[in-house]
Amino acid sequence: MPELPEVETVRRGLENLVIGKEVASVTVLWENIVQAFGGVTEFVNRMPGQTLLAVDRIGKFLIFHWTDVAWIAHLRMEGKYLYMPSTDPVDAYSHVILHLTDGYDLRYRDVRKFGRIHMVDKHQLDQAVKDLHLGPEPKDITTAYLTDKLTHRKRPIKGVLLDQSVIAGIGNIYADEVLYAAKVHPEQPANSLTDQEIQAIVDASKAIIGQAVEAGGTTIRSYTNAFGENGHYQQYLQAYGRNGQPCARCGTLIEKISVSQRGSHFCPNCQQVHA
Template identity: 50%
Template structure:
């Protein structure tokens, strides 16, 4: 599942390829991909220009002229491709934005879990999925004190809390494991048992790790390749994720994999002791 760094990589790719492009027509081949009225989606976007590509958490916000925004959530496997019109449409392409310059912006999704929703620009904070998002994991938006206060109200494991997009936006399974290893905190630790020092460190590592992953173009696991066929390189910077049985880089203890909140979780039993 793409997490913040992978979605940000898609955003940058789209920005470099389709900014200012004008929509001639839209083909919706799988209507369930659109939240809301499909005819309206097609009719309203026809003739609009792509003016910007923004992101909030794991959501892309494609800004069109006429004050319109498409909220796009890639979920498990959603991908964008920009192709010449002549190129045959791939099997899992579900939405095609025909551009006036002869290209097509194609949305491809093997699992069909992704969703697009058309809204008026500026009303995104009223859309429930966006409204409930916690802060972006950046130094200026991710407040140290609020993070601590929020965690002290939670009894669930810190691993589970990091995946909860209402606490902080953008973290998925890979980066949650990495952040906790970097912070030397056991993933099963109940949030309200963490010390202030630990929550401060988790916040710092979250900001650093996601920024580093964005710079590397995200993590490429299995077949996940971004919209423009580039694969990110952050998989070479992972310390615990997918490394069960391999020695911890800090202490050589074999990395263990357990289940926390129904999610596979990697950690070092020596560096990340249960308190």
């Protein structure tokens, strides 16, 4: 699933290629992707004539600012945006197609169909974003903030790092990387972390997410960004997907266990549960 760095890479691609483009007409081939107040009919009626003014990102959400509507969009597992000539054949996984006035399409392609495009009137955008209940992004968290959030949470720290209302933008890959860097076991109860460990998680979150954004995100399995380019942070992964391989710090083999229902990779020597 794309996390903050991968979604940021998509945002930059859209900004480079689609800003200033005007929609001529719209084809919706899989209606569940589109969530508009008046349903798909409203979406199809309102999008023609809209020009894309800006694309923002909040956590893992993309915010499309059109002339007088906005989208809050989520890629979920495998969604991607493609900018391609309108004459190119439409494949079975392209579910929402904006025909642009420049002879190109912006196509939303999603093999799993889990992604969503939520269209709102511009004046409703602020409230719709508030309703997402997202915490700050890693670059904006402080040790005092995270300490406060962990105090009353007994569940494993891994689950708290995945909670978008605590920190927005971290998913399974970067949660494993952050905990490895901070030398914290993924099952350590959140309210039992030492001040030093919380500081280490804050520092690692900022550093790792920042580096992953610079690298264009991580490419695993079939996931590539919106425009078919591969991010290259996967070459820096220390824990995620490395089960059975030696820890870069101590040589102990990385293990994989299930924590908060997610596969979690860690070094059993460097990351130990403590009282």
